Amino acid sequence: MSPTISTEDLRLRYRNTTALDGVTLSLDGPGIYGLIGRNGSGKTSLMSVLAGFRRATGGAVRVNDQPVFENPRVTPQICLIRGGGDTVEYDFRSRVKDALRLAADLRPNWDADYAGELVRQFGISQRKRVGHLSTGQRSALASVLGLASRAPVTLLDETYLGMDAPTRYAFYDEVLRDFMAHPRMLVISSHLVDELSPLLERVVLIDQGQLLLNEDAETLRGRGAAVSGPADEVADFVSGRTVLNERRLGRSASVVVYGELTESERVRAKESGLDLEPVPLQDLFVHLTGGETR
Numbered sequence: 477m478s479p480t481i482s483t484e485d486l487r488l489r490y491r492n493t494t495a496l497d498g499v500t501l502s503l504d505g506p507g508i509y510g511l512i513g514r515n516g517s518g519k520t521s522l523m524s525v526l527a528g529f530r531r532a533t534g535g536a537v538r539v540n541d542q543p544v545f546e547n548p549r550v551t552p553q554i555c556l557i558r559g560g561g562d563t564v565e566y567d568f569r570s571r572v573k574d575a576l577r578l579a580a581d582l583r584p585n586w587d588a589d590y591a592g593e594l595v596r597q598f599g600i601s602q603r604k605r606v607g608h609l610s611t612g613q614r615s616a617l618a619s620v621l622g623l624a625s626r627a628p629v630t631l632l633d634e635t636y637l638g639m640d641a642p643t644r645y646a647f648y649d650e651v652l653r654d655f656m657a658h659p660r661m662l663v664i665s666s667h668l669v670d671e672l673s674p675l676l677e678r679v680v681l682i683d684q685g686q687l688l689l690n691e692d693a694e695t696l697r698g699r700g701a702a703v704s705g706p707a708d709e710v711a712d713f714v715s716g717r718t719v720l721n722e723r724r725l726g727r728s729a730s731v732v733v734y735g736e737l738t739e740s741e742r743v744r745a746k747e748s749g750l751d752l753e754p755v756p757l758q759d760l761f762v763h764l765t766g767g768e769t770r
């Protein structure tokens with residue numbers, strides 16, 4: 477069965493805070509989906525409801541066409557992993573090898589050989605206690621548990637927290653490699669959009685508990701352009717457009733603009749000796765969610 481997620485008018489309130497405010501979302505089929513949003517936008521809340529960790533305050537949520545909360549027919553198909561060690565997948569007092577053994581018992585599609593290979597790759601000793609791992613190592617272990625679960629719906633909630641850059645990039649490579657070998661639904665939440673964007677097929681952007689967009693990543697990158705070349709020509713070309721980002725290096729400039737370019741504008745850019753690249757998702761993210769700071 478092809479994995480699916482669908483929510484309708486999903487709402488979640490904690491006491492005085494509305495974390496999800498009428499989210500209607502549909503994700504269909506295997507893919508690497510980026511759940512993007514600023515701090516406090518509702519990513520963790522959404523994932524918690526999708527995994528059945530929390531009951532929604534209102535609206536509907538279905539995974540693989542089943543209601544999720546307290547539904548043992550679907551929860552084994554969903555694996556939610558949180559970064560930085562804040563996860564229910566292991567006990568801090570247990571050793572890494574015991575955490576792997578527990579996952580083998582809990583996860584119907586668990587791949588023990590793959591898990592063993594990954595912990596070696598991330599330099600995690602199976603004899604160490606989980607609580608004695610560094611934050612980055614614990615995030616790496618959590619990511620191993622997520623990937624080796626091979627759950628049809630795997631939700632990785634900022635699992636890169638505390639990982640250094642080489643470990644993060646090794647993790648991204650591994651996500652891609654394993655997804656190609658075992659296509660499934662991988663939803664990865666992050667605000668490190670630049671790093672994540674080469675992986676993403678689809679982007680789900682939430683802001684203040686609401687869905688801003690759910691779009692194919694290529695289409696999204698076409699919503700603007702990075703224009704570079706001689707500074708004067710660039711300035712002339714982008715005049716009157718919404719500028720998301722600009723850099724100047726000597727007589728050259730690179731400016732990211734929002735808004736699709738027509739075919740004749742693309743021809744004109746080429747004739748003026750300008751290079752056009754798709755817009756970086758990070759710039760779109762900052763623009764669509766209201767600038768650097770709120």
Ligand SMILES: Nc1ncnc2c1ncn2[C@@H]1O[C@H](COP(=O)(O)OP(=O)(O)OP(=O)(O)O)[C@@H](O)[C@H]1O
Nearest residue numbers: 490493494495513514515516517518519520521522
């Ligand atoms: N247990 C809780 N009790 C009360 N409010 C909460 C609780 N958990 C989250 N919130 C609030 O709900 C909103 C959404 O939080 P959530 O953790 O889902 O955001 P997020 O997008 O995952 O943020 P971040 O990127 O910082 O992890 C925030 O305003 C947050 O303060």
